[in-house]
Amino acid sequence: MLKNRSIISIADLAEEDINEIFTQADKMLENLNTGQKMNDMSSKILATLFYEPSTRTRLSFESAMERLGGSVISMADSKTSSTSKGETLADTVRIVESYSDIIVIRHPLEGAALLASKFSSKPVINAGDGSGEHPTQTLIDLYTIRRELGSIDGKTITIIGDLKYGRTVHSLLSALSRYNVTVNLVSPESLALPKHVYNEVKGQLNVNTSSSLEKFLADTDILYVTRIQKERFTDKNEYAKLIGSYKITGREAGMIKRGAIIMHPLPRVDEISPDVDNMKTAKYFKQAYYGVPVRMALISMIAGD
Amino acid sequence: MLKNRSIISIADLAEEDINEIFTQADKMLENLNTGQKMNDMSSKILATLFYEPSTRTRLSFESAMERLGGSVISMADSKTSSTSKGETLADTVRIVESYSDIIVIRHPLEGAALLASKFSSKPVINAGDGSGEHPTQTLIDLYTIRRELGSIDGKTITIIGDLKYGRTVHSLLSALSRYNVTVNLVSPESLALPKHVYNEVKGQLNVNTSSSLEKFLADTDILYVTRIQKERFTDKNEYAKLIGSYKITGREAGMIKRGAIIMHPLPRVDEISPDVDNMKTAKYFKQAYYGVPVRMALISMIAGD
Amino acid sequence: MLKNRSIISIADLAEEDINEIFTQADKMLENLNTGQKMNDMSSKILATLFYEPSTRTRLSFESAMERLGGSVISMADSKTSSTSKGETLADTVRIVESYSDIIVIRHPLEGAALLASKFSSKPVINAGDGSGEHPTQTLIDLYTIRRELGSIDGKTITIIGDLKYGRTVHSLLSALSRYNVTVNLVSPESLALPKHVYNEVKGQLNVNTSSSLEKFLADTDILYVTRIQKERFTDKNEYAKLIGSYKITGREAGMIKRGAIIMHPLPRVDEISPDVDNMKTAKYFKQAYYGVPVRMALISMIAGD
Numbered sequence: 001m002l003k004n005r006s007i008i009s010i011a012d013l014a015e016e017d018i019n020e021i022f023t024q025a026d027k028m029l030e031n032l033n034t035g036q037k038m039n040d041m042s043s044k045i046l047a048t049l050f051y052e053p054s055t056r057t058r059l060s061f062e063s064a065m066e067r068l069g070g071s072v073i074s075m076a077d078s079k080t081s082s083t084s085k086g087e088t089l090a091d092t093v094r095i096v097e098s099y100s101d102i103i104v105i106r107h108p109l110e111g112a113a114l115l116a117s118k119f120s121s122k123p124v125i126n127a128g129d130g131s132g133e134h135p136t137q138t139l140i141d142l143y144t145i146r147r148e149l150g151s152i153d154g155k156t157i158t159i160i161g162d163l164k165y166g167r168t169v170h171s172l173l174s175a176l177s178r179y180n181v182t183v184n185l186v187s188p189e190s191l192a193l194p195k196h197v198y199n200e201v202k203g204q205l206n207v208n209t210s211s212s213l214e215k216f217l218a219d220t221d222i223l224y225v226t227r228i229q230k231e232r233f234t235d236k237n238e239y240a241k242l243i244g245s246y247k248i249t250g251r252e253a254g255m256i257k258r259g260a261i262i263m264h265p266l267p268r269v270d271e272i273s274p275d276v277d278n279m280k281t282a283k284y285f286k287q288a289y290y291g292v293p294v295r296m297a298l299i300s301m302i303a304g305d
Numbered sequence: 306m307l308k309n310r311s312i313i314s315i316a317d318l319a320e321e322d323i324n325e326i327f328t329q330a331d332k333m334l335e336n337l338n339t340g341q342k343m344n345d346m347s348s349k350i351l352a353t354l355f356y357e358p359s360t361r362t363r364l365s366f367e368s369a370m371e372r373l374g375g376s377v378i379s380m381a382d383s384k385t386s387s388t389s390k391g392e393t394l395a396d397t398v399r400i401v402e403s404y405s406d407i408i409v410i411r412h413p414l415e416g417a418a419l420l421a422s423k424f425s426s427k428p429v430i431n432a433g434d435g436s437g438e439h440p441t442q443t444l445i446d447l448y449t450i451r452r453e454l455g456s457i458d459g460k461t462i463t464i465i466g467d468l469k470y471g472r473t474v475h476s477l478l479s480a481l482s483r484y485n486v487t488v489n490l491v492s493p494e495s496l497a498l499p500k501h502v503y504n505e506v507k508g509q510l511n512v513n514t515s516s517s518l519e520k521f522l523a524d525t526d527i528l529y530v531t532r533i534q535k536e537r538f539t540d541k542n543e544y545a546k547l548i549g550s551y552k553i554t555g556r557e558a559g560m561i562k563r564g565a566i567i568m569h570p571l572p573r574v575d576e577i578s579p580d581v582d583n584m585k586t587a588k589y590f591k592q593a594y595y596g597v598p599v600r601m602a603l604i605s606m607i608a609g610d
Numbered sequence: 611m612l613k614n615r616s617i618i619s620i621a622d623l624a625e626e627d628i629n630e631i632f633t634q635a636d637k638m639l640e641n642l643n644t645g646q647k648m649n650d651m652s653s654k655i656l657a658t659l660f661y662e663p664s665t666r667t668r669l670s671f672e673s674a675m676e677r678l679g680g681s682v683i684s685m686a687d688s689k690t691s692s693t694s695k696g697e698t699l700a701d702t703v704r705i706v707e708s709y710s711d712i713i714v715i716r717h718p719l720e721g722a723a724l725l726a727s728k729f730s731s732k733p734v735i736n737a738g739d740g741s742g743e744h745p746t747q748t749l750i751d752l753y754t755i756r757r758e759l760g761s762i763d764g765k766t767i768t769i770i771g772d773l774k775y776g777r778t779v780h781s782l783l784s785a786l787s788r789y790n791v792t793v794n795l796v797s798p799e800s801l802a803l804p805k806h807v808y809n810e811v812k813g814q815l816n817v818n819t820s821s822s823l824e825k826f827l828a829d830t831d832i833l834y835v836t837r838i839q840k841e842r843f844t845d846k847n848e849y850a851k852l853i854g855s856y857k858i859t860g861r862e863a864g865m866i867k868r869g870a871i872i873m874h875p876l877p878r879v880d881e882i883s884p885d886v887d888n889m890k891t892a893k894y895f896k897q898a899y900y901g902v903p904v905r906m907a908l909i910s911m912i913a914g915d
Contacts, residue, residue: 035610037348043647045676047669056400059352059378063404066350066376071676073669076381076686087877090884095666095876098899099673266400267392274395289403305645340915342653361705364657364683368709371655371681381686571705572697579700594708 002301006117006124010135010175022143024297025290032067032293040300041070047100048074049092049116050127051107056266056288057127057134061104064295068304073099090119097122102303105129123302131167137265138171140294144287145222148261152176158184158216160246161226161271163193168265169226170197177204184216185209188242191228213246217255223248225264225271225284249273253281263287307606311422311429315440315480327448329602330595337372337598345605346375352405353379354397354421355432356412361571361593362432362442366409369600373609378404395424402427407608410434428607436472442570443476445599449592450527453566457481463489463521465551466531466576468498473570474531475502482509489521490514493547496533518551522560528553530569530576530589554578558586568592612911616727616734620745620785632753634907635900642677642903650910651680657710658684659702659726660737661717666876666898667737667747671714674905678914683709700729707732712913715739733912741777747875748781750904754897755832758871762786768794768826770856771836771881773803778875779836780807787814794826795819798852801838823856827865833858835874835881835894853880860885863892873897 002017013021031038046065048058053076062072075096089107093116096103105116106127113126113133128134145152157176163169163185173193176183183205185193192209201207210216217223225248233239253262253276264272264284276282307322318326336343351370353363358381367377380401394412398421401408410421411432418431418438433439450457462481468474468490478498481488488510490498497514506512515521522528530553538544558567558581569577569589581587612627623631641648656675658668663686672682685706699717703726706713715726716737723736723743738744755762767786773779773795783803786793793815795803802819811817820826827833835858843849863872863886874882874894886892 035348043645043677043679045673055380056397059380059401059404062378063350066378067348069348072378073672073676075665075669086879091876091878092666094895095898096669098895099669099902266396268396269391285399285403288400292404340653360685361702364685364706364709367683368655371683372653374653571701573701574696590704590708593705597709 002298004123005302006120006126007135007298007302008114008117008124008126009133010138010171012135013139015178018139018142021139021294021297021301022146024301025143025293028067028293028296028300029290037069038067039069040304041065041068044070044102044303045100046070046072046299046303047096047103048072048076048127049096049103049105050074050076051105051112054106054128057106057137058104060288060291061125061127061295061299064292064299067292068296068300070299089116093119093124102299125298125302128167131165133171134167135171136291136295136298137168138175139298140287140291141168141172141224141263141265142175143294144263144283144290145261147290148283148286149221149259152179152181154180155221156182156184156216156219157222157224158186158213158220159224159226160186160213160248162191162228162232163187163226164191165229165232166226169193169224172224173197173201173205177201182206183208184220186213186216186246187211188246191232213252214255217252218257220257221260223256223260223262225262225268227264227267227269227271243270247271247273248276250275250279253279256281307603309428310607311425311431312440312603312607313419313422313429313431314438315443315476317440318444320483323444323447326444326599326602326606327451329606330448330598333372333598333601333605334595342374343372344374345609346370346373349375349407349608350405351375351377351604351608352401352408353377353381353432354401354408354410355379355381356410356417359411359433362411362439363409365593365596366430366432366600366604369597369604372597373601373605375604394420398424398429407604430603430607433472436470438476439472440476441596441600441603442473443480444603445592445596446473446477446529446568446570447480448599449568449588449595450566452595453588453591454526454564458485460526461487461489461521461524462527462529463491463518463525464529464531465491465518465553467496467533467537468492468531469496470534470537471531474498474529477529478502478506478510482506487511488513489525491518491521491551492516493551496537518557519560522557523562525562526565528561528565528567530567530573532569532572532574532576548575552576552578553581555580555584558584561586612908614733615912616730616736617745617908617912618724618727618734618736619743620748620781622745623749625788628749628752631749631904631907631911632756634911635753635903638677638903638906638910639900647679648677649679650914651675651678654680654712654913655710656680656682656909656913657706657713658682658686658737659706659713659715659717660684660686661715661722664716664738667716667744668714670898670901671735671737671905671909674902674909677902678906678910680909699725703729703734712909735908735912738777741775743781744777745781746901746905746908747778748785749908750897750901751778751782751834751873751875752785753904754873754893754900755871757900758893758896759831759869762789762791764790765831766792766794766826766829767832767834768796768823768830769834769836770796770823770858772801772838772842773797773836774801775839775842776836779803779834782834783807783811783815787811792816793818794830796823796826796856797821798856801842823862824865827862828867830867831870833866833870833872835872835878837874837877837879837881857881857883858886859883860889863889866891
């Protein structure tokens with residue numbers, strides 16, 4: 001039962017919680033497709049507290065709440081907030097909980113969402129806390145795999161890009177370690193998975209690493225592409241060289257196993273070339289689309305009647 | 306039938322489309338006046354994607370959607386968006402269409418709305434794309450004339466101000482060329498209508514040009530005033546001189562034909578003096594008011610059930 | 611009867627208006643507690659026009675409107691508005707009234723809300739106009755006292771902090787002068803109550819002043835703490851010294867009269883130490899919470915059917 005629970009980390013969710021969320025998300029998706037009006041959250045208010053910009057995540061949560069018949073109040077920009085007057089996060093949360101039934105928080109500092117949940121009597125959903133977690137992104141990733149490939153168990157997932165700083169990757173690996181999957185990690189040396197994350201998952205997952213993608217493609221069920229951020233490089237030439245060799249084009253997409261899917265948490269910059277977008281294998285926009293039913297399921301299970 | 310169609314240019318609308326929109330707008334206006342609750346768009350979501358500020362236009366669309374019983378998600382400021390992470394407009398649109406049923410876009414670059422509509426499976430309304438078009442403004446202009454003067458045919462319209470850069474003026478002229486009207490164009494030499502626009506409409510419209518307003522006033526049914534932007538002038542003295550001679554005061558308003566109306570797309574800065582505001586002839590605030598029923602009609606015809 | 615009335619100053623409200631608002635607020639509070647869905651404002655729109663940031667106040671009004679089943683349109687940041695194109699407040703208000711049924715305005719300049727109400731045919735609520743008023747804050751202060759202590763008459767209120775610049779304090783004193791209360795004013799010399807405010811209330815209130823809090827604590831029913839703004843001091847050492855001696859800690863809270871309450875309009879920075887937050891005497895978060903039912907009562911009485 002998720003009722004009134006805060007979701008700070010994907011580790012907060014037992015496997016049966018996740019299954020229940022996915023069953024609900026399936027129903028939400030069906031409702032969305034039939035255009036059926038929902039009232040699950042009518043008279044309820046969701047507050048979005050965004051201390052750093054993330055329009056896509058914010059709009060996805062707000063859309064989910066409104067699809068459920070609920071209302072939204074939004075602090076989209078911390079610069080126009082009481083924060084600029086020196087108010088602590090704890091105080092802001094204790095005030096905003098008076099105005100709402102569920103709070104979605106995004107913050108540049110790791111641990112901020114947990115702190116918020118400690119001071120709030122209303123459930124809090126972590127929508128990203130710095131280098132920490134972004135559990136609903138992970139739920140959406142898992143849901144996309146299950147939805148598009150039928151199941152997660154038995155699959156081979158190749159993750160490419162920035163494995164060092166990528167919060168999304170760390171959470172996904174942690175979640176995948178509950179399943180029986182093979183993981184291939186592809187990254188330049190300088191952006192390899194941190195040791196502590198590697199050690200945490202290697203016992204539970206069958207993990208292969210390489211700096212080259214090609215050899216994994218024929219056996220890959222899910223190619224999970226992540227952004228390599230220019231800001232990480234002091235040497236811009238090194239960046240330019242790297243980004244080229246880690247880019248997915250029609251060529252790579254064509255070499256992938258039949259029936260496989262390509263995912264990306266988005267926003268995408270240069271990591272996938274536009275000629276891949278219309279290939280059947282490209283599922284990253286569908287993945288974004290699944291964000292709404294998954295968040296609808298979560299919101300209604302946590303804060304519905 | 307407008308169902309599921311994008312509205313990028315006023316040229317996208319046939320005369321019968323426009324007539325149907327106006328018939329619907331009349332009904333919406335009646336509903337607004339009686340305070341009747343509408344549910345035409347309940348369970349539907351309108352997304353506003355504003356890549357440059359335009360509070361008035363954004364709030365007008367949002368009010369229209371909410372009056373119809375629908376919900377809104379809003380990206381009011383591109384600086385707090387994924388755009389700052391390098392996401393393309395095409396990608397943003399493909400994501401936001403997952404969250405909404407209809408998208409209203411404002412962008413500083415001409416062609417942006419058309420591009421958005423090409424990547425979206427949901428209908429897109431252009432709310433201004435740089436020097437391009439702003440079709441709902443033109444619809445509101447036409448509706449105001451029809452509503453206040455009974456018809457558009459047979460009328461004489463005098464347009465004054467910046468005819469060179471004024472997107473609003475170009476769209477309005479293009480739309481007026483479908484009707485049987487006389488157009489007087491009044492502007493300083495340096496802000497005259499561009500040749501290509503002039504050539505486009507002169508065959509279909511009876512057009513007179515002058516740098517002086519006075520001689521037209523007695524025969525004018527509609528005086529359409531536009532803003533002269535200070536930024537257009539390198540010589541601030543020249544601006545100061547001009548703005549004075551193109552300003553509408555109670556004197557000019559008093560010289561206009563009996564029963565005529567004064568319009569302005571707003572915001573107004575110095576072009577109309579406040580002593581005109583309370584004259585019966587001043588209709589620019591009413592024009593803004595008509596924005597809501599016209600947009601309600603358009604939204605419900607495009608994205609309603 | 612408050613129907614269609616603008617609320618610019620607490621002085622606009624007769625004692626019976628205030629009593630009626632509080633009776634309605636009690637009902638709203640009961641509805642909130644039972645989670646009952648309300649439709650008082652369905653099909654109605656509240657516009658928030660914020661020319662300076664105040665997230666807490668804005669979200670409180672928006673939450674109140676949504677709890678009543680109504681919708682919201684919001685200009686949260688004047689920098690992304692027509693204002694930047696030179697539009698006057700009068701024009702903005704005349705446009706926004708077309709989009710909404712009630713307008714909530716926050717502005718850095720005293721008198722702005724009154725001006726807005728003069729140009730609007732829809733009711734306007736002042737949510738703070740510079741050094742002017744913030745009448746709903748005062749209503750919430752009074753409601754909190756009545757709710758937590760049963761009545762306002764007969765109570766002793768000690769107000770501490772910045773009495774010179776604190777708009778909240780001036781409005782509260784003005785409102786309290788209608789009741790039979792004793793007021794103790796505690797502030798550093800440099801932040802004492804302005805003479806004109808003192809003269810206005812001293813005939814109607816039993817007023818004591820001091821630069822030291824301690825002697826009042828045992829007789830205080832309500833300790834009203836306000837923020838001392840760093841920006842007021844050119845000498846930062848003087849600020850540091852002051853802020854220390856005017857800070858409420860567990861020690862001061864422990865010395866207060868049994869059953870007394872501590873209030874603060876928030877945001878709080880350093881004036882109350884966090885160890886007070888969990889004491890039964892601390893009511894400042896509850897005070898923020900009461901903002902919603904009080905504003906629900908006001909909105910529905912002004913703009914409901």
